[in-house]
Amino acid sequence: MKGRQALRLLMLALLLGGLIGCRLPGGTTLLGGAGLSTPAAHEVPREVPPLVGRALFAKRAAQATMDEVAIAATVSLINTGTNVTVATGLTDQNGRFSLKPPRNFVPDGTATYYLEAYKGLDGNRPGADVARVRTVTKIVNGAWLTLTNAAPDGDIVVGPASTAIALGAALRKGTALPVDFDALIGKLSGNTFTPVPNLSNVDFNALFTLVQEGLSENRDPVQTIGYDVGSGTWKRVDVPPSQFAVDTLSPSSGVVGSTVTISGRGFSTNAAAHIVRFNGVPAVPDAATETSLSVRVPPGATSGPLTAQIHGIIAMGPIFTVPVVVSGFAPASAAPGTTVTLTGSGFDMATLSNNAVRFTGNVLGVVTAASETTLKVTVPSGAVSGPLNVSVSGTSTITGSPLAVLVSVTGLNPFVVQPNGTFTVSGTGFGSTVASVSVSVGGSAFSVLAASPTALTVRAPGAEMVGPLSVQVEGQTGVSPMNLRVFVGLAGNALIQKVAGARQPAAGTLATNWGVSAPRAITFDAAHNAYFVAGDKVYKVDTAQRISVVAGSDESGFSGDGGPATSAKLYYPTALATDAAGNLYIADSANYRVRKVAPNGIITTYAGNGSYGFSGDGGAAASAQFKSISALAFDAAGNLYIADPSNYRIRRITPGGIVSTVAGNGTEGLSGDGGQATSAQIDNPGGLACDAAGNLYYSDIDRDRVRKIGLDGVISAVAGNGGYGFAGDGGPATSAWLKSPRGLAFDGGGNLYIGDYYNSRVRKVASGGTISTVAGSGTSGNSGDGGPATAANLAYPNGVAIDHNGDLYIADNTNGIRKVDAGGTITTAYGTGFHSYSGDGEQAITAQFYSPSYLALDPAGNLYVADTGNQRIRKIAASGVVTTVAGNGTGGYAGDAGPATAARLSSPTGVAVDATGNLYIADTDNYRVRKVTPGGTITTVVGNGTNGYDGDGGPATSARIGTVYGLAVDASGNLYLADYNYHVIRKVTPGGVISTVAGTGTGAYGGDGGLAVNAQLKYPYGLAVDTAGNLYIADNGNHSVRKVTPAGLISTVAGSGINGYMGDGGPAASARLFGPKAVSVDVAGNLYVTDIGNACIRKVTPEGMISTIAGNGTSAYTGDGGQAKGAQLAGLSGVTVNSAGTRLYLSDIAYNCLRKIE
Structure with a gap:
């Protein structure tokens, strides 16, 4: 076994x-x-x-x-x-x-x-x-x-x-x-x-x-069975009468046109009696014997079994191989999806599927046509540069030269990515293997994580960079049509700096080029320099008409005694006076003090201990108590008189510094005329003046009178009968009606001038006692410069003063300092005629703004500012020069179809710019949205001017809208507006049709995860749109930021809904915000939020993590030139980020400026 x-x-x-x-x-x-x-x-x-x-x-x-x-x-x-x-x-x-x-x-x-x-x-x-x-x-x-x-x-x-x-x-x-x-x-x-x-x-x-x-x-049945073509039957060919066979081929392979010898048995000597088929392609032998045939390989022959036919009988022969020959192809380079034509022989023109062209990258092309000498093939997705492997019926060859497969990069998603972040490259010609692809920007290599023919998954390096992205595959390179930016967003150590909005005039600035905001008092010194109060500063205008600050800083409060007055803090200064020695006295009202600025600029406290109250009469003025000082005046003897309205008194400080009361018994009222002033009742003295004889005059704001305190101390009425109104011009001043008289001044002729506040006039009481109007039409406004003062509009004149020429100066509350000359002509002496407005045509850093709110950047890098308090939209060019692009500074509604700079706006707040350069303005108090074309023409595009909420589905210009603050425009030109009053976000298509895209109109919180139109918002403010078309909403009343996707779904991306400050370093949706007002998104998807209640700027990354990038939580103004996180911010309103994502602008309505973080 x-x-x-x-x-x-x-x-x-x-x-x-x-x-x-x-x-x-x-x-x-x-x-x-x-x-x-x-x-x-x-x-x-x-x-x-x-x-x-x-x-x-x-x-x-x-x-x-x-x-x-x-x-x-x-x-x-x-x-x-x-x-x-x-x-x-x-x-x-x-x-x-x-x-x-x-x-x-x-x-x-x-x-x-x-x-x-x-x-x-x-x-x-x-x-x-x-x-x-x-x-x-x-x-x-x-x-x-x-x-x-x-x-x-x-x-x-x-x-x-x-x-x-x-x-x-x-x-x-x-x-x-x-x-x-x-x-x-x-x-x-x-x-x-x-x-x-x-x-x-x-x-x-x-x-x-x-x-x-x-x-x-x-x-062997393969060699013994044949086919009778004539009868269509099958038979044995190894037995009579059809005894023939094909045994061998020499050679067993050959190209088209080559000769093959077929050995066998039973052939005819008549060559024409035979048909030899090479894989089905017939050929007639050139010569024949009984045991052999000589035949040439016919065009179109391909590899496969050979058969021989004689007298209608077909017998099987061995396999004959026809090598595929590719002599060339065109074009030499091609992109996936295009056709390449191969020339050669051995192609199967009968059955296209028997031809295959495999490209480098191991992908098959699609053969679209075949002839005896050509093969057309479509370059497949996934092909890369290299030789072609051409197979026909199982035989193949490789081209001697490579086909260059073109590489094309069509897109980057996203095109801004965090360091070490991943992104997708779209295009063609990438192949399917990571090893064959290299990606770089400016020579810096990226890691390719996955490759497909039309997409690459790539990881960016750890360093920031920007530039076109190159993709190289087998020697071919494609370059992206856009830049890839590797960017972290604003860094935690970004610096902050003011870029616009001057708090003080630059040296040499003319007084007419500086906006004066709400001047309250004016006086002159012996050298003819003018001084006036506006805000928490005291300004000086020298005889060359150059304006400067002589006291007060950018902060309210009390500080600075013993140092430069320009570094000191004042708190609501109301009145001024100068003495013969050139000292300037300031009624520092809310500090309950009188401050003194010496000619050398050093400030001290002259009167008042800073405590609110009444005390000190008979003692040193510096130890006395005052309440809200409203007026100052010197007499010829050097006594300083102080209006102490909340104590219902007028007090006097002697040149020796002793304080006493000269009028008022300390109780509110009006009594005592003809008696001693110290026994009389007075009520809210607002202005003081002394005549040449030393008599003291005061205006009683609440009793609409002007009274006189004689040298003997007796009090009497000199103007006003106590009636609140306007009457009496041309008659006795004591019979006239006044309306809250304020400032007083005497000219050299003994005429008394009164700032008749709510009558918007200045009245004059002649030395003979007759009253008249010398300035003001009685209509509040700003007009009339260059014409008669009595025809001009004033706006609540406050202080008045007479200069050495006898010209009258008026602290015109909303218009600056006006001057009336001896001929009765009025002009603006100091100021631009508008609150805190100046600087057009100059660098923005020296310009003035008044409550700047929302911001927008156009593609050219121009920054648009809603200068709300100035009723204008200003533009700051990349060069830093500021101009006005809309609004003439006068509130109202007018100007459509004309130049935008001649139009009237009413408290404009939101701004947005579309891709074609159109500027959109939330004309808030007009209940409209206006549009300014690149050519400067203004029109109304949303709102009929009536406060309300209706019109969805119809023309936007016929709809009613409420108080709109935030605006945004998406890439398709759709305009979005946040309707604060009605708790909705509305959209206006480029065709002008309005609809609601978020909010039900009920102020509440709800709806996340569902359609935004079914969700609740609460006092939405600012808006922003990212590159993907997501809409972000500063949901102010809900202390959150909401996001609406292009599909209309809403979610909360920042803020838990509970006001407060917490959550940095964690998920933004769990953090606490306090009244977010504005939002902006950079190209990387970082979201920036003005967290106004927390006096800071928060940043939310695309991954949803929150941090603070600016503001230390204290509402004030500090930190310029240092790290933004350590700065103090106040009055946060608008925010916008530049196209590169490297610079953030924010507006400060408290300090009337713009700051940048980068």
Whole structure:
């Protein structure tokens, strides 16, 4: 038994060894050693599954002398194009096999394979001593399909039935009845065949009978069965009368036009009597003998089985290989999706699917056309530069020169990314392998994390940078049409600096070029310099008309005694006086003091201990108590008189510094005329003046009178009968009506001038007692310069003074300092005529603003400022020069269709700029939105001027809107407006149709996760739109920031809804905000929020983390030139970030300035 087993193993080894390197029946070559086809250099072999099944043979007439040989059959997988045996093996004792292709086998989708089983006798001599059965198989998507299995890798049966079908299809190829090999897949089950076109069950049964017959006679059915073209029948060709056969080919491969010698039996000497078909393509031999044919490979021939036909009978021959030849291609470079034309030979023009072009990147192109000499193929997505592998019916070649596949970069998403952040590069020509792609900006390499033909996932480096992104693939480079920015957003150590809004005039500024805000008093010194109070500062105008600050700083309060007055703090100064020595006295009202500025500029306290009250009479003035000082005046003797209205007294300080009361008994009222002033009742003295004789006069604001305190201390009335109104001009002043008289002054002729505040007039009481109007029409406003003073409009004149020329100066509350000359002509002497307005045409840092609110940047970098208090929109160019682009400074509604600079606005707040340069203005108190074109023309685009909420679905200009603050414009030109009063966000399309996009009109909080139109907002303020079209809302009353997606869904991105300050370093949605007012988004998706209640700017990253980037939480103004986080902010209103995301601008309505953070 052991000897028998050893003999069996020896015979099997000899059988396998004998096959290696020999030619099998039909001329098939088994490659020595590996038995493999060689993959193209740029293809990556991949492991394919084994072919599993069994081999069946018909009963044979003679058996092998050894049972082992009879049982075992050789199984081979043969490429019908190259005639190469890919793999070989043996069946087991039950006829089953599992044939595993080698690991470096490269599947070829164009190839058809024969899976054959042999049982040989007598040394495998061809013709009579071998039994062969075969089936047809193809590999599709890495799986084997055969005649017996259409499902991938199913059980394969190789036997007489499969042999019959394979032979029938091969013999009819190239005839009038061709059979599609692909149609045969899965059509055989057992011995039952499902017919296909041109191969019927009749054909199958006839072939099946012949195959079994041949096998039973130890004949190879492949070489013994033929086809009669004339009768359409199948027959044996190894027996009379059709006895002929094709045995060998020499050579077994050749290009088109080369000559092949066919050896066999039964040929005619008449060459024209034969047809030789090369894989179905016919050719007529050039010469013939009874045992050979000489024939040239015809154009269009491809690799595959060769058949020979004589007298209408076709017999199978060996496989003939027609090498694929590619002589060139055009163009030499192409982009995915375009067509490349290959020239050469060996292409299959009959069946396009038998041609395949594999591009570098291991992707197949789509063959769209084939001829004898050309092949057209579409460059596939995923192709990269390199040679082409062209396969036709299982034979292949690699082009000698590479095709350059163009690389194109079409998009970056996002185009701004955090350091070490990931982004997507869109385009073509990227290939599918990370290793073949390199990405860089300015030479700095990026990490490619994933690659597909049209998209790359890339990680940015850790350093900030900006520039076009380059993608290089196999020597080809594509460059992005836009810059990629690696950017962290504003850094935690960003610096803050003021960029616009002067608090003090620059040296040499003319008084008419500086806006004066609410002047309250004016006086002159002996050198003819003028002094006036505005805000918490005292200004001086010298004789050259140059304006400067002589006392007070940018902060209210009390400080500075013993130092420069310009560094000191004042608190609501109301009145001024100068003495003969050139000292300036300031009624520092809310500090309950009188301050003194010496000619050298040093400030001290002259009177008052800073405590609110009444005390000190008979003692030192510096120790006395006062209440809200309203007026000052010196007499010729150097006594200083002080109006102490809340104490209902007028007090006097002697040159020696002793304080006493000269009028008022300390109780509110009006009484005592004709008696001692110290026993009289007075009520709210507002102005003081002394005549040349030393008599003291005061104006009683609440009693609408002017009274006189004589040198004897007796009090009497000199103007006003106590009636509140306007009457009496031309008559006795004591019979006239006044309206809250304020400032008083005497001229050299003894005439008394009265600032008749609410009558918007200045009245004069002549020395004879007659009253008249010398300035003011009685209508509050700003007009009349250059004309008669009595025709001019004043606005609540306060202080009055007479200069050395006898000209009258009026502290005109909203218009600056007006002057009336001896001829009665009025002009503006100091100021621009508007509150805190100056600087157009100059650098913004020297200009004045008045309650600047919202901000916007255009694509050119111009900054637009809603200068709300000045009723204007100002523009700060990149050069820093400021101009007015809308509004004439007078509140109202006018000017549509005309120049925007001539129009009237009413408390404009929100601003936005679209991509074409149109400027949109929230004309808040006009209940409208105005538009200014790049050409400077203004129109109304939203609102009919009536406060309300309606009009959705109709023209925006017919709709009612409420108090609108924030505006935003998206990339499509849609305008968004935040309606504060009605708790909604509305949208106006470029076509002018208005709708509501967020809010129900009820002030509340709700709706997150749903549609924004069903959500509740509460007093929405500022708006911003990011590059993705998301809308951000400063939901002020809910202490949060909401986001509305382009799909209309709302969520909260910052703020928990509870006011306060907390959460930095954590999720923004869990943090606390306090009254967010404005929002802005940079190109990286960082959100900036003015957290006004916390006096800071918060930043929310795209990942939703919150931090503070500016403001230390104290509402004040400090920190310029230092880190923004350590600065003090006050009056936060608008915020906007530049296109690069590197600079943030914010507006400060408390300090009337703009600051930048970068």
